[in-house]
Amino acid sequence: MSDNDSRLRPGDRGLVVRAIIGCLVVLAIIVLGMLLPTPGVTTVRTWADATGSWFVVLFVLVHVVVTVFPVPRTVFTVSAGVLFGPIGIVLCIVASTVAAAIAFVAVREIDRRHPSTLIAKVREQPAYLPIAARLRARGWLAVGSLRLIAFAPFSVVNYASALSPVRFWPYLGATVAGLSPGTIAVVLLGDALTGESSPWLVMVSGVLMATGIAGLLVDARMPARPEG
Template identity: 50%
Template sequence: MLIVTCAAVLVWVPIPTVTELREWAAEFGPIFPILFFVANVLVTLFPIPRTMFTVTGGLLFGVLPGIMIAIGAGTLSAVIALLLVRVLGRDFVHARITAPTFHEVNARLARRGWLAVASLRLIAPIPFSVVNYCCALSSVRVFPFAVATFFGMMPGTVGVILLADAVTGETDPRLALLSGALLGIGVIGLIADSKLGAREALHLQPHDPVADAAH
């Protein structure tokens, strides 16, 4: 019944065009983008996909304003989530986790957290909010986390908004090239981070005194 109802709505209810949506948003005046920004920040504090806001922002406000709102709100939301989790529960979690792997990852994030965070944002193998919570439990510093989040969200955000804007037929191909270039940088960063981690693990391996004496 629900499927039939949804199908009927799609058939009989007129769907507004992108131009009509942007005209509708403009009628609310400059306060509407601000309210949308605040709602984006608050909602994405929780494990809710931010893609919904990214697409909606691009459709309502256009490509460049949509990108600015999505990246700005995402960065602010990530920093707030990081600080909230640290205030409310990081010490509690740390006191109860004894696995050596956790502390090794924690130390790795503390040394070059910006690279790991940026790579995760660029490649996006883990949901946005989950990355925030995991980083909050680590020792990564706030400023590198914020900068890495800001730049790391760019290719995915640009790509999603360009995809949404493609229905207008007016998408600037230069933005698509920029999104692809940033994604390539993210892949390089992820490879560099894994290589550095493997090199550190090799240096941290315990030496065999007998083997050393043999050499």
């Protein structure tokens, strides 16, 4: 690998910087929440437990429907940790994967049948360009690396993937693999806000976030390989 290949390109550098800043912000919020009194959080979890299984189903459905659109999923991930504890990991991964699949199929179908102003606007988004470039260079491998850190916009990755040659099943597999570390980290941090989880889980969250950033850095330094 040459020196030029090992350097971060401008688009990659921006994604890495945003990922690091985002992780630091989330950690700062969680630490602040752990230091402050949290009766409100524990009360909310007690209420959620008392509502029964229908609330879990409603949470997943709302998560799916809302995150198909350009709405950050982080609020659902943190909420899942607060409301459901570690089981929120499964709920968020399932809901996010379904939302990603729906967005991919819908955007690809719209682009195939009726190239529209909406699709043109997606292509004009500033966040779209570096993501689309990574997808062209690495195909579904780029999907996995972009999912490693939740601060690459979830919806933009979905839409950009649909507008790229990436195939559906590799996209879906890379989505699950890439989403899992960050989702586990944030849900466990949300769970820590209740004050009922082990401090070791906070350390696990930090390790997972660091792993995600490391994965993003490794991918950014790899030479581009078009999807075959």
